Amino acid sequence: xxxxxxxxxxxxxxxxxxxxxxxxxxxxAAAQTPAVATPNVVVPNNPLLGEWTGPYGGVPPxxxxxxxxxxxxxQFAIDEQRREYLAIANNSAAPTFENTIVAMExxxxxxxxxxxxxGVMTSNVTTPEYQALDKEWSPKLSAAQDEITLxxxxxxxxxxxxxxxxxxxAKEQRLVTRYYESFVRNGANLDxxxxxxxxxxxxxxxxxxxxxxxxxxADESKYxxxxxxxxxxxxxxVKNAALASAKEHKLPAGQYAIMNTRSAVDPIxxxxxxxxxxxxxxxxFVNRGDNGDKNDTNSTIAExxxxxxxxxxxxxYPSHAAxxxxxxxxxxxxxxxxxxxxxxxxxxxRVKEEVADQQALANKRGDKITIEPWDYRYxxxxxxxxxxxxxxxxxxxxxxxxxxxxxxxxxxxxxxGYDFKENTGSIPxxxxxxxxxxxxxxxxxxxxxxxxxxxxxxxxxxxxxxHNAYRAxxxxxxxxxxxxxxxxxxxxxxxxxPVLISLDDAETMFHEFGHAIHYLTVDVRYPNFAGSQRxxxxxxxxxxxxxxxxxxxxxxxAKHYQTGQPMPQALVDxxxxxxxxxxxxxxxxxxxxxIVDMMMHTDPNGVADPDKFEREALAKIGMPKEIVMRHxxxxxxxxxxxxxxxxxxYSYLWSETMDADTWAAFEQTGNVWDKATxxxxxxxxLATGNETDRAEAxxxxxxxxxxxxxxLKRRGFPTD
Numbered sequence: 225x226x227x228x229x230x231x232x233x234x235x236x237x238x239x240x241x242x243x244x245x246x247x248x249x250x251x252x253a254a255a256q257t258p259a260v261a262t263p264n265v266v267v268p269n270n271p272l273l274g275e276w277t278g279p280y281g282g283v284p285p286x287x288x289x290x291x292x293x294x295x296x297x298x299q300f301a302i303d304e305q306r307r308e309y310l311a312i313a314n315n316s317a318a319p320t321f322e323n324t325i326v327a328m329e330x331x332x333x334x335x336x337x338x339x340x341x342x343g344v345m346t347s348n349v350t351t352p353e354y355q356a357l358d359k360e361w362s363p364k365l366s367a368a369q370d371e372i373t374l375x376x377x378x379x380x381x382x383x384x385x386x387x388x389x390x391x392x393x394a395k396e397q398r399l400v401t402r403y404y405e406s407f408v409r410n411g412a413n414l415d416x417x418x419x420x421x422x423x424x425x426x427x428x429x430x431x432x433x434x435x436x437x438x439x440x441x442a443d444e445s446k447y448x449x450x451x452x453x454x455x456x457x458x459x460x461x462v463k464n465a466a467l468a469s470a471k472e473h474k475l476p477a478g479q480y481a482i483m484n485t486r487s488a489v490d491p492i493x494x495x496x497x498x499x500x501x502x503x504x505x506x507x508x509f510v511n512r513g514d515n516g517d518k519n520d521t522n523s524t525i526a527e528x529x530x531x532x533x534x535x536x537x538x539x540x541y542p543s544h545a546a547x548x549x550x551x552x553x554x555x556x557x558x559x560x561x562x563x564x565x566x567x568x569x570x571x572x573x574r575v576k577e578e579v580a581d582q583q584a585l586a587n588k589r590g591d592k593i594t595i596e597p598w599d600y601r602y603x604x605x606x607x608x609x610x611x612x613x614x615x616x617x618x619x620x621x622x623x624x625x626x627x628x629x630x631x632x633x634x635x636x637x638x639x640x641g642y643d644f645k646e647n648t649g650s651i652p653x654x655x656x657x658x659x660x661x662x663x664x665x666x667x668x669x670x671x672x673x674x675x676x677x678x679x680x681x682x683x684x685x686x687x688x689x690x691h692n693a694y695r696a697x698x699x700x701x702x703x704x705x706x707x708x709x710x711x712x713x714x715x716x717x718x719x720x721x722p723v724l725i726s727l728d729d730a731e732t733m734f735h736e737f738g739h740a741i742h743y744l745t746v747d748v749r750y751p752n753f754a755g756s757q758r759x760x761x762x763x764x765x766x767x768x769x770x771x772x773x774x775x776x777x778x779x780x781x782a783k784h785y786q787t788g789q790p791m792p793q794a795l796v797d798x799x800x801x802x803x804x805x806x807x808x809x810x811x812x813x814x815x816x817x818x819i820v821d822m823m824m825h826t827d828p829n830g831v832a833d834p835d836k837f838e839r840e841a842l843a844k845i846g847m848p849k850e851i852v853m854r855h856x857x858x859x860x861x862x863x864x865x866x867x868x869x870x871x872x873x874y875s876y877l878w879s880e881t882m883d884a885d886t887w888a889a890f891e892q893t894g895n896v897w898d899k900a901t902x903x904x905x906x907x908x909x910l911a912t913g914n915e916t917d918r919a920e921a922x923x924x925x926x927x928x929x930x931x932x933x934x935x936l937k938r939r940g941f942p943t944d
Contacts, residue, residue: 265304265307267300268296268300270293270296270297270300271285271288271289271293272285272288272289272293272294272297272337272338272341273297273300273301273334273338275337276337276695278651278652279650279651280651280662280671280673280674280705280707281695281703281704281705283651283652283674283707284337284340284341284344284652284654284694284707285341285652286341286652286653286654287652287653288652289341289345289654291345291351291353291354291357292353294338294342294357294361295357295360295361297338298335298338298342298361298364298365300334301334301335301337301338302335302364302365302368304334304335305331305332305334305335305368305372306368306371308327308331308332309328309331309332309371309372309375309378311327312324312327312328312331312378312381313375313377313378313381314377315381318384319380319381319382319384319385320385321385321392321396321400324381324382324384324385325382325385325396325399325400325403326700328403329399329700329750329751329752330700330701333701335368339365340694340695342354342357342358342361343692344654344692344694344709345654346358346437347685347686347690347692347711348654348655348678348684348685348686348711349654349655349682349684349685350441350684350685350686351684355434355438355441358434358437358438359431359434359435359438362430362431362433362434363427363428363430363431364427365430366423366426366427366429366430367423367426367427369426370411370419370422370423370426373406373407373410373411373412374411374412374414374419374422374423376412379407379412379413382400382403382404382407383404385400386400386401386403386404389401395749395750395753395915395916398753398915398916398917399750399752399753402551402752403752405550405551406551409539409547409550409551410539411538411539414538414539418538421538422535422538422539425531425534425535425538426535428527428531429528429531429532429535429867432524432527432528432531432864433528433864433865433866435524436513436521436524436525436528436861436864436865437686437861437865439513439518439519439520439521439524440512440513440519440521440686440858440859440861440865441684441686442519443484443512443513443515443519443859444483444484444485444512444686444687444859445484445683445684446483446484446508447469447473447481447482447483447484448481448482448484448501448504448505448508449470449475449479449480449481449482450466450479450480450481450482450501451478451479451480452478452480453498454496454498454501455480455492455496455498455501456496456497456498457495457496457497457498458491458492458495458496459491459495459617459620459724461620461717461721461722461723461724462491462492462495463480464717464718464721465488465715465716465717465718466480466481466482466488466715467480467718468715468716468717468718469481469482469483469488469715482505483681483715484508484509484512485681485687485713486509486687486688486713487681487687487712487713487714487715487729488681488715489505489506489509490601490726490728491726492505493505493506493598493600493601493602494601494602494605494616495602495605495617496602499593499598499599499602502598502599502602503596503598505598506597506598507598510597510852510856511856511858512856512858512859513858513859514835514856514858514859520858521858521859521864522833522834522835522857522858524864525831525834525857525858525864526830526831526832526833526834528864529544529824529825529827529830529831529834530829530830530831530832531830532544532825532830532867532870533827533828533829533830534830535547536828537828542828543557543825543826543827543828544825544826544870544871545557545822545825545826545871546826548758548825548867548870548871548872549871549872551757551758552757552758552759552872552875553757553759553760553878553918553919554759554874554878557822557825557826557871560759560822560874560878561819561822561874563874563877563878563881563932564815564818564819564822564874564877565819566932567811567815567877567932567935567936567939567941568812568815568819568845570936570939570941570942571807571808571811571812571815571939571941572808572812572846572848573808574807574808574811574940574941575808575809575812575848575850575851576808576848577808578604578607578806578808578809579595579600579848579850581607581611582595582599582600582603582604582606582607583595583603585603585606585607585610586599586603589606595850596850597849597850597851597852599850600809600850600851604805604806604809608802608805608806611802611805612798612801612802612805613798614795614798614799614801614802616726616727616728618795618798619726619727619791619795619799620724620725620726621724621784621785621786622782622783622784622785622790622791622795623724623725623726623727623729623730623782624722624723624724624725624783624785625679625714625722625723625724625725625733626723627781627782627783627785628725628730628733628781629677629733630781631772631777631780631781631782632733632734632737634777634780634781635734635768635771635777636737636741637666638776638897639771639897639902639906640741640745640902640906641665641666641667642663642664642665642666642672642741642744643663643664643665643666644661644662644663644675645661645662645664646659646660646661646662647660647661647662648660648661651674653676654678655678655682657678657679657680657682657716658676658677658678658709659676659677659679660674660675660676660677661674661675661676661677662674663675663706663744671705672705672706672744673697673705673706673707673708673744674705674706674707675708675709675710675740675744676692676707676708676709676710677709677710678709678710678711678712679712679714679716679723680712680713680714680715680716681713681714681715681716682716685711685713686861687713687861688713688861689710689711689712689713689732689733689735689736690710690711690736691708691709691710691711691736691739691740691743691765692708692709692711693706693707693708693743693754694707694708694709695707695708696743696746696748696751696754696913697746697747697748697754698748698749698750698751698754699747699748699749699750700749700750700751701751706743706744706746708740708743708744709740710733710736710737710739710740711736712732712733712736714729722785724785727799730772731769731772734768734769734771734772735765735766735768735769736765737765737768738764738765738766738767738768738769739761739764739765741764741768741910742756742764742765742910745906745910745911746910746911746912746913747911747913748912748913748914748915749915750915752914753912753913753914753915754913754914755913755914756913756914756918757914757918758868758869758872758875759872759874759875759878759879760875760879760882760914760918761875761879762875762876762878762879762880763879763880763882763883763886763909764909764910765879766876766879766880766883767883767886767887767905769883770883770887770890770896771896773799773800773803774896774897775796776897778790778791778796779791804938804939804940807939807940807941809851811939812847812848812851813851813852813853813854814854814876814877815877816842816845816847816851816853816854817853817854817855817860817873818873818874818876818877819841819845819874820837820838820841820842820853820857821860821862821863821869821870821871821872821873821874822871822873822874823841823844824837824841824857825870825871826871834857834858835857835858837857838853838856838857855873877935880935881930881932881934881935882922882930883935884930884934884935884937884938885926885930885931885934885935886905886925886926886930887934887938888931888934889901889925889926890902904925905925908921908924908925909921909922909925
C-alpha cells in the first residue's frame with residue numbers, strides 16, 4: 225500500500241524545530257523488486273521513475289532530479305499504482321493474506337520513490353517551481369490515495385481476510401487488523417455520495433496544506449537588518465553568521481541580516497543588549513504568517529480546521545482529534561489532555577518564579593522595564609549567570625559542530641555497535657553542502673545504512689530540524705540497507721569560521737540523531753510495520769538526548785575549538801547544577817502549543833478566527849503573559865502543512881514520559897552505558913518498528929507502564 229501519501233502530504237518526513245519528526249505512516253519503499261503482476265507497460269526514460277541504482281542497494285538519483293521531471297513521473301507512477309491495486313481488487317481468486325495483504329504491501333513502490341524525492345526537494349531546496357508543483361500535485365496524490373482506500377472491491381477482500389484472521393500468526397493478524405481499521409477509519413464504509421464528499425475534502429485539504437507552507441516559508445525567508453552597534457552583547461560567532469547572511473543578500477557594508485528562523489533569532493533574544501532590537505526581531509519571528517498581508521495564514525488555517533471538522537463528522541467521529549487519535553498510544557483526546565494538565569500547573573508556577581527572579585535582577589541593574597516576552601531569554605541568561613555563575617556562551621567554544629557529531633557517532637557505537645565513516649563526494653546529494661556517511665555494524669562489519677547530513681539553513685529550506693527516512697529495512701522487499709538523513713538549520717559561517725552551537729542546539733542534534741538510530745535499527749518483514757505511532761515516534765529520539773551531557777561524551781568530545789582542551793570539570797559541574805534551570809519557560813512554551821492544538825481540534829465545528837481562538841484558549845488555561853507559544857497558530861507547520869501532527873503535538877510530552885522513565889532504567893543499573901539495557905532497548909523497542917503493540921513492548925522492556933514522576937523529577941517539578 226502506498227505509504228508516503230496516506231496523510232495527504234508529499235513529504236517523506238516532518239518536523240519543525242528543535243524536536244522534529246518522521247511521519248508515523250511515511251515509510252519510503254524504493255524497493256528493487258516488482259510489486260504485483262500488471263500488464264507490460266514501457267517505463268518512460270525519466271530518471272525519477274527508474275529503480276535506484278549504485279552502491280548500498282541503490283541510492284536516490286539526487287544529481288538527476290529536476291522540477292520539470294516530476295509531472296510525467298507522478299502521472300506514470302499514479303497510473304501504475306492504479307493498475308497494481310485494480311489487479312488486486314479484481315483478482316478472481318478467493319481473498320487470502322498473500323494475494324491481498326502481501327500484494328498491497330508490495331504495490332505503489334515506484335510512486336513511493338518519486339514521492340520521497342519530491343518531499344525532500346520541497347523541504348530542503350524548494351523553489352517557486354517546486355511550490356507550484358506541490359499545489360498542483362498534492363490534490364492529485366490525495367485523490368490517488370482515496371481511489372485505493374475507497375475501492376469497495378478492494379475493501380471487501382481486506383474484510384474477508386480480516387474476518388478469517390484467527391488462523392494467521394500474530395504479526396500477520398496485526399497487519400491485517402491495521403489494514404482493516406485504517407480503511408474503515410478513512411471512509412471505506414461510506415456510501416458512494418459520502419465517498420465523493422470525502423475525496424473532495426481531502427483534495428481541498430491537500431491544496432490548503434501547500435498554500436500554508438508556501439506562505440510561512442515566504443515569511444521565514446525575510447530578515448531583520450541590524451548594525452554593529454545594535455548587536456552589542458551578541459557573541460562574535462553569531463555576528464559573523466549575520467554578516468555572512470547580509471553578504472548573501474547583498475546588503476550594504478556594515479549591515480547585518482538576522483534571518484527569521486529560530487536558530488538565528490534565539491541568540492539575539494538571549495544576548496543582544498539593545499532592547500528595541502530584541503523586540504523588533506521577536507515580533508518579526510512570532511508574527512510569521514500573521515501580518516495581514518498576502519502571506520497571512522489565518523484564512524488558510526480556518527479553511528483547514530473547518531474541512532477537518534467536516535471530514536471527522538462525515539467519518540462518524542465527534543472531532544478531528546478523536547479521528548486522528550484512533551491509531552495512537554493515547555487513543556483519546558481526554559487521555560492526552562489528562563497528561564498535559566498534570567504537568568501544566570507546575571510549569572506555570574515555575575514560570576512565575578522565573579519571572580520574579582528576572583524582574584528582581586532587572587531592578588537591581590537599574591533597568592526600568594517590566595519583563596516582556598522579548599526580554600525573557602535575555603534576563604534568564606543573566607539570572608543563570610547570577611545564580612550558577614554559568615552562561616550558555618561559556619559552553620559554545622566547547623560545542624563545535626564536528627566535535628558534537630563525533631560524540632554522537634561514538635555514543636551510537638558504544639550503545640548499539642554502529643560505526644560511521646564519511647564518504648562525502650562518492651554519493652549523489654541534493655545540495656553541495658550535504659555530507660554522507662556509511663554506517664556499519666562493528667561486530668561483523670556489514671553495512672547497516674547510508675546516512676545523509678544537511679546542516680545549514682538556506683533560502684528555500686523550511687525551518688527547524690527533522691529526520692527523513694528514504695528507505696527502511698524490510699524483509700518482504702529484500703531491502704537490507706537503510707537510507708536516511710538528519711536536517712538542521714544552523715547558519716552557515718563565513719569561510720574558515722567554526723560552527724559553534726549552544727547547549728540547546730547540541731541537544732537538538734542528539735535528538736534528531738535518535739530518530740536516525742531508530743530507523744537504522746528497524747528490521748521488520750512488512751513495510752507497514754516500519755513506521756511508528758505518532759506518540760511513540762519521538763520516544764527513541766528523546767531518549768538519545770540523555771547521553772549528550774554524560775561525562776564520557778563531554779570528556780572526549782566537548783573540546784575547545786581553539787585549544788583542543790576538554791571542557792573543565794568546573795564548567796561541567798555548573799551545567800549539572802543548572803540542569804533544571806528555566807524548565808518553567810521550556811515547558812510552558814511547548815505545552816501551550818500542544819494544548820491549543822488539542823483544544824482547536826476537539827471543536828466539532830472548526831474555528832472561524834484562529835487569532836481569536838488562540839487568545840481565548842491561552843487565557844482559559846492561564847498562559848503567562850511573558851511567554852508566547854513556541855509555535856503560534858499562524859506559523860504552526862506541524863499542524864497545517866499536513867495532517868501529520870494535527871491533534872498530535874502532545875506526542876513529545878507523551879514520549880518524554882517514557883523517555884524519562886527509560887533513562888531511569890539505565891541509571892538504576894549504575895552505568896548509563898550498560899550494554900544489557902541498551903541491547904534490550906534496541907531489540908524490544910527500536911528494531912521491532914510497529915510489529916507489536918507499543919505499550920505492550922514498553923511493558924516488556926520496563927516491566928510496567930511508564931511512571932510520570934520521572935518526568936516531573938527531571939524538570940524539577942513537584943512529584944506529589
